[in-house]
Amino acid sequence: MSTLLKGKAVADNISEDLIKEVEILKEKEITPKLAIIRVGARPDDLAYERGALNRCAKVGVETEVKELPEDITQEDFIKELRKINNDTNIHGILVFRPLPKHLNEEVIKYEIVPEKDVDCFSPINAAKLLEGDDTGFPPCTPMAVIEILKHYQVPMEGKKAVVLGRSMVVGKPAALLLLKENATVTICHSRTRELSKVTQEGDILVAAIGKGKFVKEDFVKEGAVVIDVGINVDEEGNLHGDVDFDQCEKKASMITPVPGGVGSVTTSILAKHVIKACKLQNNL
């Protein structure tokens, strides 16, 4: 039987710290504030938004949602973004992605000011992630992976970490963040040969390949720590991670559930980044 790495305990722990930080800021008459920019009303975005608003409220971070019409032009979108960039009361900006196809993310990502970009949309934060520069904002989901490992005191230094998936949203940043923790990191993906042999090497296995129940028992090293970043909905509307939980929990020493694992920590990281941004913007 493996230990269940529940996200809630991690999120609660982070929240406690954040509440104290916000109190200190409020004594200085500073209230950290997040602006969420959402185009249209995709159910995924709305679900995440609810979680983010709740989490922020809980720790004392103010929020503002800018809902923009689905047919907004690129010009108008950038105008709105710039307004928020320049609003000194707003410290963090989350832009829901992917944006509708008629909006060019490759252009827009250069518009968000890096200092407010709390989920690594700006290339400047991507560069800081690559460099291991702590003044930047890595994406929230892979940061949640690291926070879970730290919370449950999983040693990373010198350990073999295998990341399954190489997206810009999770795989690559997770690999870089594990590398920064001095793990020996392997990135594998759809073109990897003998995949299960490679993933079997991992003392820590991070699954972020976006395929429900893809990681089977034989993918997992006996006693490994398995972190499941996947969120997949099957035809019957059931939620699954990238890991076949029933199979893998027998072999893993620790494993995150889905739901209730990585996903429940992400909004805490978001709030943490808003507070960090607020402090940096106030030279604190």
Add this chain to the structure above:
Amino acid sequence: MSTLLKGKAVADNISEDLIKEVEILKEKEITPKLAIIRVGARPDDLAYERGALNRCAKVGVETEVKELPEDITQEDFIKELRKINNDTNIHGILVFRPLPKHLNEEVIKYEIVPEKDVDCFSPINAAKLLEGDDTGFPPCTPMAVIEILKHYQVPMEGKKAVVLGRSMVVGKPAALLLLKENATVTICHSRTRELSKVTQEGDILVAAIGKGKFVKEDFVKEGAVVIDVGINVDEEGNLHGDVDFDQCEKKASMITPVPGGVGSVTTSILAKHVIKACKLQNNL
């Protein structure tokens, strides 16, 4: 006996292609031009500069060296850099690094225009490297690694590539470039446990740890392709790679020499990047 992966053949091959590209540009009355910014006169920089000037001359890329006094102020340095940024006759800029300590690279790297930054000084090019965006300019040395592997038709897709070292100059970019070629990539470093066991897994082993003759026979998988990025000078003034060549060439199927390996391809990549920059700047 392993095949020697000589850099010269690779460099000559690239040069041939570049000469043709420059001819086409000159027909349109465009001459690609590189500016080198050098502060002081470090022997390492001068040696590389000579190589770069020769290579550029060979392929028809114009060059200009801006030698700046060692005690130049940050303000004046930035003034000079901006002049070159704005000079439409110059398409590529190479800034020798590290800069003297009184110049703040963390500030200056934001000044170079990404479109002319042919050796990945700008964070924008670091971000493009992370994203796998081909419009950017990865650093020349790890690009030379990839060009050598391609030239000698070493398959990368699905192969296990192990990168020893995690610097921003070689290790991390080499890992990302190998990942882009669909290799399964492991990054190991000074904190990796049982290092030789990890490197032994590599079908391709890239050594970039900066320690002379560090990689011994037992680090290398039988039949592996070994790429040595190290340039180390011992107490007697002899040049060594990071790989103990005499030991490893018995086990490797292919191996780069030092000197005459990766180092002799780097300036060709530099020239290639200048031409690429020139074409992009002219919408070609």
